[in-house]
Amino acid sequence: xxxxxxxxxxxxxxxxxxxxxxxxxxxxxxxxxxxxxxxxxxxxxxxxxxxxxxxxxxxxxxxxxxxxxxxxxxxxxxxxxxxxxxxxxxxxxxxxxxxxxxxxxxxxxxxxxxxxxxxxxxxxxxxxxxxxxxxxxxxxxxxxxxxxxxxxxxxxxxxxxxxxxxxxxxxxxxxxxxxxxxxxxxxxxxxxxxxxxxxxxxxxxxxxxxxxxxxxxxxxxxxxxxxxxxxxxxxxxxxxxxxxxxxxxxxxxxxxxxxxxxxxxxxxxxxxxxxxxxxxxxxxxxxxxxxxxxxxxxxxxxxxxxxxxxxxxxxxxxxxxxxxxxxxxxxxxxxxxxxxxxxxxxxxxxxxxxxxxxxxxxxxxxxxxxxxxxxxxxxxxxxxxxxxxxxxxxxxxxxxxxxxxxxxxxx
Amino acid sequence: xxxxxxxxxxxxxxxxxxxxxxxxxxxxxxxxxxxxxxxxxxxxxxxxxxxxxxxxxxxxxxxxxxxxxxxxxxxxxxxxxxxxxxxxxxxxxxxxxxxxxxxxxxxxxxxxxxxxxxxxxxxxxxxxxxxxxxxxxxxxxxxxxxxxxxxxxxxxxxxxxxxxxxxxxxxxxxxxxxxxxxxxxxxxxxxxxxxxxxxxxxxxxxxxxxxxxxxxxxxxxxxxxxxxxxxxxxxxxxxxxxxxxxxxxxxxxxxxxxxxxxxxxxxxxxxxxxxxxxxxxxxxxxxxxxxxxxxxxxxxxxxxxxxxxxxxxxxxxxxxxxxxxxxxxxxxxxxxxxxxxxxxxxxxxxxxxxxxxxxxxxxxxxxxxxxxxxxx
Numbered sequence: 001x002x003x004x005x006x007x008x009x010x011x012x013x014x015x016x017x018x019x020x021x022x023x024x025x026x027x028x029x030x031x032x033x034x035x036x037x038x039x040x041x042x043x044x045x046x047x048x049x050x051x052x053x054x055x056x057x058x059x060x061x062x063x064x065x066x067x068x069x070x071x072x073x074x075x076x077x078x079x080x081x082x083x084x085x086x087x088x089x090x091x092x093x094x095x096x097x098x099x100x101x102x103x104x105x106x107x108x109x110x111x112x113x114x115x116x117x118x119x120x121x122x123x124x125x126x127x128x129x130x131x132x133x134x135x136x137x138x139x140x141x142x143x144x145x146x147x148x149x150x151x152x153x154x155x156x157x158x159x160x161x162x163x164x165x166x167x168x169x170x171x172x173x174x175x176x177x178x179x180x181x182x183x184x185x186x187x188x189x190x191x192x193x194x195x196x197x198x199x200x201x202x203x204x205x206x207x208x209x210x211x212x213x214x215x216x217x218x219x220x221x222x223x224x225x226x227x228x229x230x231x232x233x234x235x236x237x238x239x240x241x242x243x244x245x246x247x248x249x250x251x252x253x254x255x256x257x258x259x260x261x262x263x264x265x266x267x268x269x270x271x272x273x274x275x276x277x278x279x280x281x282x283x284x285x286x287x288x289x290x291x292x293x294x295x296x297x298x299x300x301x302x303x304x305x306x307x308x309x310x311x312x313x314x315x316x317x318x319x320x321x322x323x324x325x326x327x328x329x330x331x332x333x334x335x336x337x338x339x340x341x342x343x344x345x346x347x348x349x350x351x352x353x354x355x356x357x358x359x360x361x362x363x364x365x366x367x368x369x370x371x372x373x374x375x376x377x378x379x380x381x382x383x384x385x386x387x388x389x390x391x392x393x394x395x396x397x398x399x400x401x402x403x404x405x406x407x408x409x410x411x
Numbered sequence: 412x413x414x415x416x417x418x419x420x421x422x423x424x425x426x427x428x429x430x431x432x433x434x435x436x437x438x439x440x441x442x443x444x445x446x447x448x449x450x451x452x453x454x455x456x457x458x459x460x461x462x463x464x465x466x467x468x469x470x471x472x473x474x475x476x477x478x479x480x481x482x483x484x485x486x487x488x489x490x491x492x493x494x495x496x497x498x499x500x501x502x503x504x505x506x507x508x509x510x511x512x513x514x515x516x517x518x519x520x521x522x523x524x525x526x527x528x529x530x531x532x533x534x535x536x537x538x539x540x541x542x543x544x545x546x547x548x549x550x551x552x553x554x555x556x557x558x559x560x561x562x563x564x565x566x567x568x569x570x571x572x573x574x575x576x577x578x579x580x581x582x583x584x585x586x587x588x589x590x591x592x593x594x595x596x597x598x599x600x601x602x603x604x605x606x607x608x609x610x611x612x613x614x615x616x617x618x619x620x621x622x623x624x625x626x627x628x629x630x631x632x633x634x635x636x637x638x639x640x641x642x643x644x645x646x647x648x649x650x651x652x653x654x655x656x657x658x659x660x661x662x663x664x665x666x667x668x669x670x671x672x673x674x675x676x677x678x679x680x681x682x683x684x685x686x687x688x689x690x691x692x693x694x695x696x697x698x699x700x701x702x703x704x705x706x707x708x709x710x711x712x713x714x715x716x717x718x719x720x721x722x723x724x725x726x727x728x729x730x731x732x733x734x735x736x737x738x739x740x741x742x743x744x745x746x747x748x749x750x751x752x753x754x755x756x757x758x759x760x761x762x763x764x765x766x767x768x769x770x771x772x773x774x775x776x777x778x779x780x781x782x783x784x785x786x787x
Contacts (some may be wrong), residue, residue: 008514011673014680017465038461046459056453060446067441069651105498105683112682148681262462263688292537295501298687299652299693 015381023379031377032335032399034390037193037358038262039227039325042392049260049321051314053152057306065303069296072287074103074268078302081309086222086236086251093243097276102269102286103297107254108141109224110269114219114250115149115288117282122217123182130151133175135159137383139193139221142186157185160195165351165363167197169206176210182217189222189251190235191357194385197395198228204238208245218242223254224261228357230326232319243272255305257358258322264301329358332391339400346407360386368406376402430527434684442649443694444706448696452689463685465676467496469659471691475614475657479611479625479642491659493668497677500612503641503658507608508538509678510660511639514671515606516571526568527575531610546574558592562599578611578628578640593627597634607631607638613646619715621647621708637663644694647711653690666745718739728776735783757782 006159019035019361035239041047073079078169079101084094093099106112115132123130128150134142136156146154157179158171187207190198199207211218220242225235239251255266271284273279290296308314337352352360364372372378378399380386440451452458466472472494476487486492497503508525515521523542525535530544546564547557565574576596588596600607609628615621628640644655660675662668679685697703719742726741760782 008517008667008670008674010670011677013673014676017676046461048460052460053453059454060449067649067652069645105687106685108684109682114669141684144677144681148678183434220453256462258462263460263685265683265685265687274560288533289537291501292534293502293505293682294498294654296652298498298654298690301687 003189010162018078019165019379019381022072022156022373024378026377027218028377030248030395030398032379032390034378034380034386036387036390038389039257039260039358039385040389040392042328042394044381044390044392044395046197047260047325049318051308051317051321052259052304053263054317055307055314056165056300058307059303062250065266067298067299070299070302072290072296073283075295075299075302075306076267077310078306079103081306082253082255083203083270085225085232085309086239086253086268086270087243087272088236088240089232091240091243093272098273098279100273100279100283102271102283102290103302104252104267104269105297106265107221107252108145108267109265109294110221110252110254110267111142111145111221111296112149112293113286113289114207114252114269115151116293117144117286118184118217118219118250119150120289121282121285122184128148131155131180133157133179133183133185135188135192137194138186138188142221146186153332159192160197160361162363165197165348165361166354167199167203169203172199173206173210175214176214178179179214179216181215184217184219185211186219186221187238189220189225189239190237191224191228191359192381193223193357194359194383195361195376195379196355196357196359197351199238201237201241204241208242212245218247218249220249220251222251224257224357225253226258226319226322226325227329230323230330232322248272248274248278255301258325259300259305259308260299260325261304264304265298266301266305330387332388332396333360335393335396336388336391336400339396340403343400343404345400345404358387358389360388362386362403364403365411368410371406371410378402440705442710444650444697444703444710445693448693448703449689451696452692453647458692463496463688463691465679465685466672466687467494467686468691468695470699471496471655471695472657474695475642475644476659478614478621478698479628479640479659480623480632480661481625481629484629484632490665490668491662493662493672493675495658495660496691497641497656497658498686499639499645499656500610501531501534501653501656502654502683502686503643503656504534504608504610505538505659506675506678506682507639507641507658508540509682510604510671510675511573512539512549513678514674521571523573524569525573525575525608526565526605528577531575533699533766540573544568556589558588558595561588562595565596566603566680568603568605571606572603573606573608574600575608575610576627578609579613579617579624588627590626590630593630595636597627597631597636600631600780601634601636607636607674608698609638609640611640612643614642615647615708615711616715616718619712621711628758632661635663637661644746648690648694648697648707650690650693652695654687655690655694725776729779732776732780734776734780760785 008357016035023033041046081118083099083101087094102113104113119128120126129152131153132151133155136159143154158168161168184320185299192198220239226232228235242249249272251270253268253270256262272281273282309316333353337349340349362384369380369382369384415521476494480487497506523540524544525540526544526546528546535543547560584753611628614624631638638661640659642657645651697707722742726738729738762776
C-alpha cells in the first residue's frame, strides 16, 4: 500500500450513513431524522420486541444448548421455519421437498449468497453477462451486491411513475417483455423500498404471466414481511403466488425489521427448486460459497427467530408485537396526510396512505429536501424518501408545517 | 466440526486431535465468565438492537486491536492501524483478501501470488486472487515445524507476494516456530518485500499468555512492516457460534487510513452489510473490565496448561501400549492441535471403526495403537 504512486481513493460515502452522521452533528433541539431505516417508538427510541427480550433470556438460561459452530448452512430449525413463514404452512412446494434455506447475515447476506450462486451456476457456467434487472428506483445496495458478485450487466426496470406517484405498470411490463430471456429480476416482495408502492395482486398476476412466458428468473427481496400490512400472509402473497405458478425462485428474507433484530444479522435465503434433486445440488454449491465468506453464520439471532416461530405462544406474541409496529406506522401515515391536507399544502398527498411499509416517497424535490435539512433540521434522503418511523406524535406537527413551508416556498 | 471449517491437509496425512474443553456429551463448554456476561447482556435495559456500524462496534475493535498489538504499540500511536469487526476469522480473511485484490500495488495490477500453508486458499480465490501457492512448513516424517523449508520457499517467492502466516500454533498445519525462527522469517519478509497476512486464532491458548502468543505479530509490527492480521475469538472465548472475528490493518503511512476505511466500508456493504453484535459485546465486556480480564487470562492459562498435560498423557499412554514409532513430536508441538503422523488409512480407521472424535485420551491412545498394529 505504501508506494507513493498508489492512491487509495476515498469511496463514495453511503448516502444514508452520511445522513445519519449529519443528523448526529446537528445541535438543534427540533431536529428530526427521517432518514434511517429502523423502527422507532413514539418516543423516538429503538424498540426491543418484548417477545425477543423474553426469548433472549430463555436462550441464556438454557444449559443444554450447544455453543459450537452452527452448520455451514445455518441452524436447521431456523432455516425451515423461516422458509415456512415465507411460503406458508400449507405450501405444496415444501411438502414436495423442493424448498431449502440458507441462513445468512441479514437480508444483505442472503442477497449476496444468492447472487454469488446465480453468477456461478445460472444459465450456463460463470455467465457474468446475464442481465440483472433492479427496479428504478431500488434499495441502492442491490446494485452493489450484484456487481460485486461479478454480474456485469445490471439494468433498471421501470417501476415508479414520479408524475402520478404510482406504479408504472405498463413500463414494468414493457421491460419484462423486452428483457433477454433468462434475465434475473430482483423484486420487492412487499413494502417497496424506497417508494412504498407495491403491485396489487392483479398486477402481480400480470407480471408473473410475462415472466413465465419469457423464462425470467424471480429473485425476491423480502425485508418487511408482517411489518408492511401487519399480516404475514398478506405481505407474502406475491412470493406465494409465484411459487404456486411453478416458478423456481430465490427469496432473500430479512428478520431485522420484523423482529427488531437489526444487530444480530438474521436472514434466510429461501430456495424453491424444480425438484428435490436439484435442491440438494443447489445447497451443496451454496455451502461452498458460504465457506469462502463467513464459513458458518452467527447463532444468536437465528435461535431467537427459530424459538419464536416454532412455539405457538411465542409466535402469537410475536405477531402482536409486529402489528404494534405496523399500526404505529399506519397511524403516522394517516396523521401526516391529514395534517398536510388541513394546512392546504399544495399538491396531492393521498400517496402517503396509499404507500405501504416503513418508507414513503414524498415527491419532494432535492431543493425542497435541502431546505428541510438546512432550514428546519429535518433530515431525509435526497430522493424525497422518508422513514415514517421517524415521525412521532410529538414532532408530526412540526414536520407537517415544515413540509408545507418547503413546498410553498421552494421549487 | 473441523471438517466443516474447511481444514484440508493437502500434502500431509495426519489427524488433528482437538484438545479443547468438552462436556460429557462432547460439546464445547462455555466458560462461566462468558455465560455470566451473556446473562448480563440479555437483561441490560440500556442495550438496544440497532445496527452496528459497518466496521463493527468501536469498543470491540479498540480492544481487539489492543489485545493483538499491545497498549504501547507505536503503529497505533501513529494512527496507522485500522481495526474492523468481521464475521469470524473467515470473514476477516475474505475482507482482507478483497482489499488486497483491489488496493494492493494497484499501479502494477497485482493479482498475487499468495503463499498459504493453511486452509483459507479457497477464500483468497473467491476474493479474486486465484494465484495461491503452498509453502512448506513441516519436516515430513518428523511432524515438526521446519524453519529451513519455510525460509527457503519464502526466499524464492517473488517480491510483493502476500504470505499467510499463523501467529499462533492453532491451525493444524501452523508453523510452530521459536522467537529466534520468527526473527529470521521477519528478516526475509522485509528483505523480499513480502506482505505478511497473519492468522491469529486462539490467542492465549498456545503459550498460556496472550502477549507471548502475539509475539510474532508484534515483532513484525515493531520492524515497521505493513501487514494484515485476521483474528478469531472463537476459541479463546468459547464463542464459536457467535462468529467474532477481527481484521487488523497496519499501514506504513497514516495518510491512507481514511481512504482505506471508506473502501472497507464499501466492501463490507456487499458482503454482510454490518456484523452481528452479541459476540463482540461479550469480548469487549471481558477486555475492558480489569476483573473480567484477569479471570479470562487465568482461564486461557489453565486451558493451555491442560493441553500440555493431555499431550504428555497421550504420549505416555502410547509408550506404555508399545505403539510403534516415536511420539515425541506430540509434546514438541504446541497449541491446541497435534498432528500425529498417521496415514490416511489409519485416520479412516480411527473414524470409522473407533469413532475417534472425542477427547477421551485413554481411548484415543488405544485407538491409535490399534490403528498402527492391526491389519486395516
